[in-house]
Each structure stands twice: as C-alpha cells, then as structure tokens.
C-alpha cells in the first residue's frame with residue numbers, strides 16, 4: 001500500500017486512491033484559510049487544493065493542467081491539484097500559502 005507523507009503524518013492508502021479524499025479523511029489541512037469553505041469540492045475548477053508532490057502519482061489530467069495554467073497559478077510551477085491526482089506509490093506532499101496554495105511560503109511539509 002502506498003504511503004503518503006503529509007503534515008507530519010504517514011498515511012497508508014489504496015493504490016490509485018484520490019489524494020484529496022485521503023488527505024481530508026485524515027484531517028490534513030489541504031485548504032488554506034477561507035478556501036476550507038469556498039472550494040469546488042473536488043471537481044477541479046477552483047484550484048485551491050494545489051500541493052507539491054514528490055513521488056509516483058497519476059499524470060496530470062486536462063482539468064489539472066487547465067486550472068493551473070490560469071492565474072494565480074502558473075503552468076511553470078511544479079504543483080498539482082490533489083483532487084485530480086491518484087496515488088500510485090509513496091509520495092511526499094508539501095502545501096504552500098495563499099488562498100489557492102500558490103504562494104512561495106511553505107505552510108506544512110511532508111514531515112512537519
């Protein structure tokens with residue numbers, strides 16, 4: 001079973017599970033501030049579930065690449081939308097600041 005390292009937790013999940021659902025189920029702070037209430041609930045349109053991922057996940061789908069090509073996201077940034085990402089192996093997740101998680105300051109890291 002793949003392991004997710006996020007915000008100091010080690011979470012085991014099923015191969016292919018949706019990253020957003022797993023993180024929320026384990027009370028990881030996937031959303032920053034007001035985006036906890038105002039988000040698209042996983043349809044890939046708001047962009048607030050953006051995280052940095054190191055490890056094996058599904059390729060970015062068109063919803064992920066399209067939303068991250070629009071401001072305040074940037075297609076050059078190495079982020080992914082958790083709601084559009086399936087976990088395929090052990091991964092390390094980092095959350096950045098800003099309403100959309102698009103900032104440059106780390107909010108939490110894999111191990112803290």
Ligand code: FES
Pocket residue numbers: 039040041042043044045046047048049050067081082083084
């Ligand atoms: S929850 Fe809105 S894009 Fe992921």
